[in-house]
Amino acid sequence: MLTLYHHPFSPASRFIRLVLAEYGAKVELVAERPWERRRGFLMLNAAGTVPVLQEYEGPPICGAYAIMEYLDETRGYAVGDRRLMPDHPEARAETRRLVDWALNKLDGEVVGPFVRERIYKQEMPASMGGGSPDSASLRAARANIGHHLRYFGYLAAARNWLAGEKLTFADLAVAAELSCADYLGEVTWATEENMKAWYARVKSRPSFRPLLSEKMLGMPPAPSYADLDF
């Protein structure tokens, strides 16, 4: 029995939900608002961040990086050809480079600011930092997104999937990040054909379906968000 503490619009949480679905692992989701710094949650993860995974009453596995490796170590062999981590150390390094890029660089420069300014701050009370989005942060994120899309588009054109011939953790991490920006209509697909074709393939996987039906109260998704032929 797995429990995942997550936020529906935390890109790293979405990444782990995709991984769990691809590995066919059943999970109970517990929605957490990390900014509330709930005592019970801080006892699980002193960093106060989502995602956190717990297996039965076992120790909490904190953060997307540790969770991804844990799921691969405990379940990767069982899924055979659908394993999301390649076998060869060099191919593994390439997968991890791109996961790191997605969860830290793409998140730090683009998706994190979008989610914080346009989603989290709408949910937070003013006393916890809620309020109107900071327009300088949004401007910077909008200026940065093109560089990331072009680089991933270059990989998508050169390879079958982002890290190589097979679907890996890298595709799910990048897609999870972009899905949050896409909900907000912030992804400039029109100028990035290769990325768009790659995203359409990831988006039509059964593992993606639960994310596409997720809705934030008072902020409907961009029109093409759940459309598989966007």
Place this chain on the structure above:
Amino acid sequence: MLTLYHHPFSPASRFIRLVLAEYGAKVELVAERPWERRRGFLMLNAAGTVPVLQEYEGPPICGAYAIMEYLDETRGYAVGDRRLMPDHPEARAETRRLVDWALNKLDGEVVGPFVRERIYKQEMPASMGGGSPDSASLRAARANIGHHLRYFGYLAAARNWLAGEKLTFADLAVAAELSCADYLGEVTWATEENMKAWYARVKSRPSFRPLLSEKMLGMPPAPSYADLDF
């Protein structure tokens, strides 16, 4: 033959130098100034960040996370009891949680700002963002460091090493980060006895010696930086 592209005061590069030394791997160091965005370096790592490891003419391994896992996968078994990654998936997850904390949270909230404002900006020409440190960034980093030291100090008091009974990647990642702040005299050891005792143990390992002799032109280290009885 291993080549490491690094910066002497990049905490993530220092972490990998410690790992290489602990694993007894010989390496040729190539100093890189990431802000110059040298074309040959961007061809190795499109993210433009250090560290990058290359084995012979093999593909570049980019980023401390991918490098650490790569070194463990290719050399971990050979070092036997000195392996820096535990065997059990739960203990591995705990190690990775703390490495992630060091390289992302501690770096993002504390050490990254110190290094950028007080070291990198002194080396950069004004046209690339060099100049005087931003005092608001330094103030924030100084306000944050205590929280991190207290949390790691709590772990150091409860366990033999940060992630458990044995030295792991977690100790080296946290120590590498703190060593950069310590060079600048920014670590408030006096109030953190447990952390200080832990750091003294890591600092006296032979793998640490090369870091302690590293000096930045025009900015000598804080007096206790290389002192093993600080």
